[in-house]
Each structure stands twice: as C-alpha cells, then as structure tokens.
Amino acid sequence: MTNDTISFNIFRFNPASDKEAYFQKYEIPFTRKDLTVLEGLVYIQQHRDDSLAFRSSCRAAVCGSCAMHINGKYRLACNTLISKLNTKTVTIRPLAHMAIQKDLFVDMKPFWEKYEQIKPYLMPGRPLPSEGEQIQSTDERSKLNGLIDCILCACCHSSCPITAMHEDYLGPMSFLNIDRFVSDSRDGARQERLAIVNSENGVWRCHSVFNCQEVCPKDLNPTGSITSLKKEIVKDKIRS
Structure with missing residues (x-):
C-alpha cells in the first residue's frame, strides 16, 4: 500500500x-x-x-x-x-x-420490535388541556437532557453481551428510552413503563458491563438509565 x-x-x-x-x-x-x-x-x-x-x-x-x-x-x-x-x-x-x-x-426487525414493545410515545393518562398543549417548566425539561438524543443506531444493542445470550432481553436502547418517558412530566404511564422493565428480560438482567455507554455515538448513558429505573422500581416497592 x-x-x-x-x-x-x-x-x-x-x-x-x-x-x-x-x-x-x-x-x-x-x-x-x-x-x-x-x-x-x-x-x-x-x-x-x-x-x-x-x-x-x-x-x-x-x-x-x-x-x-x-x-x-x-x-x-x-x-x-x-x-x-x-x-x-x-x-x-x-x-x-x-x-x-x-x-x-x-435484519433490524428484532431491534425495532423491542422499541415498539416499550411504547415509545407519550401516554398522558389524563385529559389534555383545552388548547392541546402540555407546558413543561425549565426544570422539568432539564430532566430529559441526555435522554432524548438517542438516534436508534443499535451500537449499544450490538455491543451488549446480554443481548447476545438472551434474544428477549430488552437491551440498553429500550431502557434509555423508557427512562426518557418515565422522566417526562407530560407522561402518565410511569407504572406501566416500570412494569415492562421490572421483568425477567428487564433491567435486572443487566450485568453493568458499560459497553453500551462506551460505544454510544451521542455520548448517552444507557447504563445510568438502567440504574435510575432500578431505583424507581425499588422506591415503589418500599412505598407499597
């Protein structure tokens, strides 16, 4: 050469x-x-x-x-x-x-099926304001920083050793995006979303290898989202 x-x-x-x-x-x-x-x-x-x-x-x-x-x-x-x-x-x-x-x-079909499974859209769970707009404060919006920039490239999915061993494992992309909606003040489906990840193929199967965080081209933190979701699940368990 x-x-x-x-x-x-x-x-x-x-x-x-x-x-x-x-x-x-x-x-x-x-x-x-x-x-x-x-x-x-x-x-x-x-x-x-x-x-x-x-x-x-x-x-x-x-x-x-x-x-x-x-x-x-x-x-x-x-x-x-x-x-x-x-x-x-x-x-x-x-x-x-x-x-x-x-x-x-x-074939990206399994990846997109996992994305569909987490219901990646706002579910207000309550009547919308008459003008059809839900206002967020600056502090409420700041909670979404680092969560809304996922471009669904599947780098995290491919780098995760657990997705290699368990085809039904939701994977880091799913957890990051569920955290995005759980953290959104406009969403009213918190319990439903936490139930999705509090399962056999949910956040508890993560081994905290941090591959997903290392390869993300947008410098997002799926591992951090997994930790946050675990905390929310435990909080609800304590309260109940």
Missing part, C-alpha cells in the same frame, strides 16, 4: 449464494485527511464492487443507519475519520446479534 491509498478489509456474506462468510480487501485512494469510512465504502461500491451492501442515509450522524463495527468498536461510518483510526487497514464488520441479510446489511 502506498502513502496515498488505504486498504478496506470488509466482511462479506450473501446467504443466498455463500456457504460461509469471508473478508474481502479493497484498496482506495486516500488523498484527503477528512475522508470518512462511509465515503470509503461509497467509493468502493461505485468504483470497485457494486455488489457491496451497507446502510446509510443522512451522512450527518443524525439517522444512525450507518452503524457498524469498525476497527474493533461499534461506530457511525459517516463521522468516523479514517485519519483518526491511525491505521493502514480499515476492518469492517456488521452490527452483531442480528441476522445478516447481505454483507454489512443486517
């Missing part, structure tokens, strides 16, 4: 035609220090191999669709600079704990 090229070592697998997975290497021009991993993948797809499959959309670290395992860590390909990896080879694998549909493209 010359100084103006970079090697990509990419996981390949097509269930329709391949008996087993393999890695395929590509060499691409590396003439810009701000070249991202996603731009490298797009270059490969357009100029080297148009059969390569991967997800991407916004290219601005907002949609979360380009999450993948890059050089030992789950990251967003769109905001991962190749120059910051300090390597001559970029090794890419798909998200874990989900079936591979093709190459870096995985």
Whole structure:
C-alpha cells in the first residue's frame, strides 16, 4: 500500500449464494485527511464492487443507519475519520446479534420490535388541556437532557453481551428510552413503563458491563438509565 491509498478489509456474506462468510480487501485512494469510512465504502461500491451492501442515509450522524463495527468498536461510518483510526487497514464488520441479510446489511426487525414493545410515545393518562398543549417548566425539561438524543443506531444493542445470550432481553436502547418517558412530566404511564422493565428480560438482567455507554455515538448513558429505573422500581416497592 502506498502513502496515498488505504486498504478496506470488509466482511462479506450473501446467504443466498455463500456457504460461509469471508473478508474481502479493497484498496482506495486516500488523498484527503477528512475522508470518512462511509465515503470509503461509497467509493468502493461505485468504483470497485457494486455488489457491496451497507446502510446509510443522512451522512450527518443524525439517522444512525450507518452503524457498524469498525476497527474493533461499534461506530457511525459517516463521522468516523479514517485519519483518526491511525491505521493502514480499515476492518469492517456488521452490527452483531442480528441476522445478516447481505454483507454489512443486517435484519433490524428484532431491534425495532423491542422499541415498539416499550411504547415509545407519550401516554398522558389524563385529559389534555383545552388548547392541546402540555407546558413543561425549565426544570422539568432539564430532566430529559441526555435522554432524548438517542438516534436508534443499535451500537449499544450490538455491543451488549446480554443481548447476545438472551434474544428477549430488552437491551440498553429500550431502557434509555423508557427512562426518557418515565422522566417526562407530560407522561402518565410511569407504572406501566416500570412494569415492562421490572421483568425477567428487564433491567435486572443487566450485568453493568458499560459497553453500551462506551460505544454510544451521542455520548448517552444507557447504563445510568438502567440504574435510575432500578431505583424507581425499588422506591415503589418500599412505598407499597
């Protein structure tokens, strides 16, 4: 490899035609220090191999669709600079704990089913004001800081060893988002939400490995949300 090229070592697998997975290497021009991993993948797809499959959309670290395992860590390909990896080879694998549909493209259905299970929408539980708007104070809104910025990229899901062992485990994404609604003054389904996580596949199965916190591209704290939910469950138990 010359100084103006970079090697990509990419996981390949097509269930329709391949008996087993393999890695395929590509060499691409590396003439810009701000070249991202996603731009490298797009270059490969357009100029080297148009059969390569991967997800991407916004290219601005907002949609979360380009999450993948890059050089030992789950990251967003769109905001991962190749120059910051300090390597001559970029090794890419798909998200874990989900079936591979093709190459870096995985079946996200189980992930979205868990998101649906937690009822990710406000449930006021009381009549809305006549004008249809519920006002929050500054202090009430501040409780949602660090909870509302999840982009559903599934990095936490894939890094969690418990989701690998228990397919029905709700996982860190679910707990962070339930904490978001439990902490919201406009929501009236606190007991219902806590009942969801106070279960066999809820917060008590977490082993506090902190992988989810480490890989979150938005620097959120799913482990902290799990701890908060445990505290709320215990408080209710004491009160009863």
